Amino acid sequence: MSRAKRKADHLRGALQSGQAGESGFDDITFVHQSLPDVNTSSIQLETEIGELTISSPIFINAMTGGGGKATEVINSSLAEAARELNIPIAVGSQMSALKDPEERRTYETVRKNNPDGIVIGNVGSEASVDQAQSCVDMLEADALQIHLNVIQELVMPEGDRNFEGALSRIETICKEVSVPVIVKEVGFGTSMESARKLSDAGVSVIDAGGFGGTNFSMIENQRRKKDMSFFNEWGIKTAASIAEVKYACPEIPVLSSGGIRTAMDIAKSLALGASACGMAGRILKWVKDGGTQEVLDQVILLQEELRWIMTALGINNVHSFQKVPFVISGETHHWLKERGIDTKHFSIR
Template sequence: MDHIRFAVSTGQGRETMFDDVRLVHQALPSLGVEDISLHIRTGDLKLESPVFINAMTGGGGTETTKLNGLLARAAKETGLAMAVGSQMAALKDPAERTTYEIVRKENPDGFIMGNLGSEASVSQAQQAVEMIGANALQIHLNVIQELTMPEGDRDFKGALERIAAIAESLHVPVVVKETGFGISREAAEKLANTGIAAIDVGGFGGTNFASIENERRARKLSYFQDWGVPTAVSIIEVKEVFRKTVLASGGIQHAQDAIKAFVLGADAVGLAGAFLKQALEGGEKGLIEEIGLLQEDMRMMMTALGAAEPARLRSCPAILSGGLSHYLTMRGYNPAMYANRTNN
């Protein structure tokens, strides 16, 4: 509950570098809104919606049970996949299982992702999947959050080996995600040598868990406040070296952010902070309406870009400027290549 409260109070930044992406309008799109399909292809992950509710909650007793139930009903109503927050709390204290099990109870046929940290064993991963009948399992990387957390971990040895073992042992796909500080090209290259099905970049620029954990510290670690790979950069770097599904999350606040994520190479996008805020302020009905509006806005923008489905957005031209262009240039990329693509 501390995390939920501070996530809302600290809010989301606009440091994703999506604001440095300008879409190129197509005056002759040769299609209409009715021609737009939001169907996506995500390999072994088998997601059906281009947007999903990313990991947020669980393990906080009655209040998080109610919130997870609300999110699950909204996911069922809108056809979105949903991820739960870290299930380690329930593995340590079985009394917390109900805060996660409510999701499958409210959404018996939906696509639900379990969630554990990279410290988890194969046995714990299997228990997490069984707990909620998960269709996939997220393994989250949260080095900066743990280092800033007063009671957090300080040793991250063996994480890659544990991830590889879990991916090899589970009967459901494994997704590796960051929790808001991004995945670099170097990290993605290491993950590409494992059997995971997808990477969720979890880039810098949205909910800042260093800020959240600093609210819980007597002495703040201010140097972690602006630490991380911005979401726009992370999508491009991961996409270059990881040939399977790339999910974009980290500060995606609305449909235009989602469209830009697809243009940069994402296969699907996850929202957490924006959906959490809407759920707390507008309740279940408000969240369902917000998801419907987000999907409508995506269709409108895709029409203006001449892209009949999300995968076609990856060939739409876009101008990358400012800090994003500089960052990519320094990392060896040519931002101009995005400006001269042809959406045939």
């Protein structure tokens, strides 16, 4: 099967399967503030992802590319939305373009339609330094995202089975490429153990990429003759993954992704320690339903709703989320307790 056909299958699967909605955020409850002493009109949404300053804690996360005209159209619309909103955009894996120059245009359209914005390249952990730098050069990228998708590859009929040397390659890429490196799990969550290894390897930013969003095991199982359904529930939920990564590596910026659907999901991610939140599946549906304008309308609404939540919490900037008290209950509390993380400090800070 060609890569273009596989990319098209992934897009169709993502749209059909939707999001699991089991990211763990329902286990988090903010402590109400009756005297917030904040004016909504004065609230600032600006934040940082490592060295990059962004206008709000929302960005368009890696989705697609390398699937021919269909993905070129999607990426063009997403890039236009990112330009108008002044938010970062990450592309899907650029390996297709490295293997087939005809696919370059499906990625290059992002920079073409967003010439001055923050664009994030993307490659897998199998990439060499030269391949990684080629991905950066292709987009004049401001950062490079390296995705980790072991479970997807295992379930994928034509997927990789050899993951030896991945950490070593990531470490070399971090030392050699010309931009900051973000490592992103693709929906199965980053553990504290993995986070520490990535920190030691020199990674600039970790995207938790937790369970609860688009389920790539489920998508790949739909393409198999004999399914591996035991992987469909595999992973660390997004809320728990953010807490694990931040606990293990408090000095490294953490991104939240994996089932981010609402402004409340964003708020809870930021309170757990994330610097910003990446959305993919939700935005893919918006762009397919209504193009660039639908993405603009929906993200602007999210930003407005986030300001209302911040008003209720009594904070006027994104950094203050990490001082907001909240209580963790249910499965997320149990998971974090068993993993040795004391959740009480969140509730009394």
